[in-house]
Amino acid sequence: MIKTELEALRNKGQLRSIPNIQAKSDGRIIIDGTEYINFASNDYLGISTKAELEKEFLSVTKSMLSSASARLLSGSSPEYVDLERTVSRIFNKEAALIFNTGYQCNLGVVSALIDKGDVIFSDKLNHASIIDGMQLSRGDFFRYKHFDYDNLEKLLQKKRGEYNRALIVSESVFSMDGDVADIDRLVELKNKYNCLLMIDEAHAFACYGDTLAGVSFGKDVDIITATFGKAVGSFGAFCAANSDIITYLINKARSFIFSTSIPPLNIAWSNWLLTEQRSYLESQKLKLQKLTADVHSLLKTKGIETVSSSHIIPIVIGSNDDTLQVSEKLRALGYYIPAIRPPTVPEGTSRLRISLTADCRIEDFAGILSHI
Incomplete structure (x- = not known):
C-alpha cells in the first residue's frame, strides 16, 4: 500500500x-x-550564516546544551523568562510563551483555544499548521476566500451567532504568495462581531515594523504567533497575547505541555540577537x-x-x-x-x-x- x-x-x-x-x-x-x-x-536577514555573530555569542554565553525536560517539569530556565519578556516588550503584550516550532505553536494555540461550541474563521490559504490546529480542535471552522473580507463578513453574519468563542485567523505575509493581509480590516471585523483575532507573523517578524514586530504592530490584534527560525536566524517560536490567554495555553496547549523544551543555548541566542544585536x-x-x-x-x-x-x-x-x-x-x-x-x-x-x-x-x- x-x-x-x-x-x-x-x-x-x-x-x-x-x-x-x-x-x-x-x-x-x-x-x-x-x-x-x-x-x-x-x-x-541572513543571520544564520554570520560566523562573527556566532563567535561573539559563544564567547559570552554559559547556557546549557539541553533542557532534558518539558518546561512544566524541570525544562525551564532563566533564558526562557528573559526571552519571553523580550518578546512581550517587542509586541507590547502582557505575556509570551515559547513553543518548539512554528508548526507546534500554531497547532497548539488554535486547538487549545477552540472547543465544542466554538468556531474559527480562517483565510483559505493559511499555513498547514493553522489548518491542522483547526482540525484537531473540537470546534467548527469556516475558510473564507483568500483576502476576500466581504466573504468573511458574510460568514460572520451567518454563523457567528451560533457559537460561543470565535477566532479569526490569518497570516500577515503569506508564505507562498508573498501578499500581505489587511490587518485593519480584520481588526474592524473582529470588533464588530466579537471575535478574537490571531495573526501569524512568521514571515514578517523582524522584516517589518519599527520594533521588528511585523505587520500588525500597534494594531488591536489579540494573539500574535511567529517563529525565531526565519528572519531571526535561530530556532523556536512564540505566542504573544494577554496574560490570561498565555496562562490558558500553558495549561491547555498540548504541543507545549508534552514537548521537551528547546535547549537554553538556543533560547539565549534568540534573546541575544533581539537585544544585544x-x-x-x-x-x-x-x-x-x-x-x-x-x-x-x-x-x-x-x-x-x-x-x-x-x-x-x-x-x-x-x-x-x-x-x-x-x-x-x-x-x-x-x-x-x-x-x-x-x-x-x-x-x-x-x-x-x-x-x-x-x-x-x-x-x-x-x-x-x-x-x-
Whole structure:
C-alpha cells in the first residue's frame, strides 16, 4: 500500500526527497558538491550564516546544551523568562510563551483555544499548521476566500451567532504568495462581531515594523504567533497575547505541555540577537527592504505581474512537471529555487518561490528573469 502511494506521488510529480546540503554561506548553498545562488532560504536577514555573530555569542554565553525536560517539569530556565519578556516588550503584550516550532505553536494555540461550541474563521490559504490546529480542535471552522473580507463578513453574519468563542485567523505575509493581509480590516471585523483575532507573523517578524514586530504592530490584534527560525536566524517560536490567554495555553496547549523544551543555548541566542544585536538586525532589515523594493521595481519595468508585495516572490507555472523542469533548468545555471508543488500549494498552481534575503543581489534576481 505504501509503495503504491509513493508510486502515485512519483507519477504526479509530487514525490519529494531531502537535498544533500553540505554547506551554506551568505546567499550561497552547496548541494552534492556544487555551489548555487540560494533563493530558497527563509533566513531573511541572513543571520544564520554570520560566523562573527556566532563567535561573539559563544564567547559570552554559559547556557546549557539541553533542557532534558518539558518546561512544566524541570525544562525551564532563566533564558526562557528573559526571552519571553523580550518578546512581550517587542509586541507590547502582557505575556509570551515559547513553543518548539512554528508548526507546534500554531497547532497548539488554535486547538487549545477552540472547543465544542466554538468556531474559527480562517483565510483559505493559511499555513498547514493553522489548518491542522483547526482540525484537531473540537470546534467548527469556516475558510473564507483568500483576502476576500466581504466573504468573511458574510460568514460572520451567518454563523457567528451560533457559537460561543470565535477566532479569526490569518497570516500577515503569506508564505507562498508573498501578499500581505489587511490587518485593519480584520481588526474592524473582529470588533464588530466579537471575535478574537490571531495573526501569524512568521514571515514578517523582524522584516517589518519599527520594533521588528511585523505587520500588525500597534494594531488591536489579540494573539500574535511567529517563529525565531526565519528572519531571526535561530530556532523556536512564540505566542504573544494577554496574560490570561498565555496562562490558558500553558495549561491547555498540548504541543507545549508534552514537548521537551528547546535547549537554553538556543533560547539565549534568540534573546541575544533581539537585544544585544538589535541594531544589526535593523540594518539587515533595511537592506532587505531596499532589495525588495528594487526587485518589485524591476518586475514592473519588465511588465511582470505578481500578487506579492513582499520579499517572497512567487512565479506560478502551473503543472508539476513544468515547474520541476524550470527549477532544474535554473539549477543547471547556478540558481537554487526548488519547485513548490501540492499539497504545499493548491493543485494547478505549482510554482517557483523566490525568497529574498538581505544577502541576495539584484543582479542575481535579474539573471533569473532572463532565463524564465
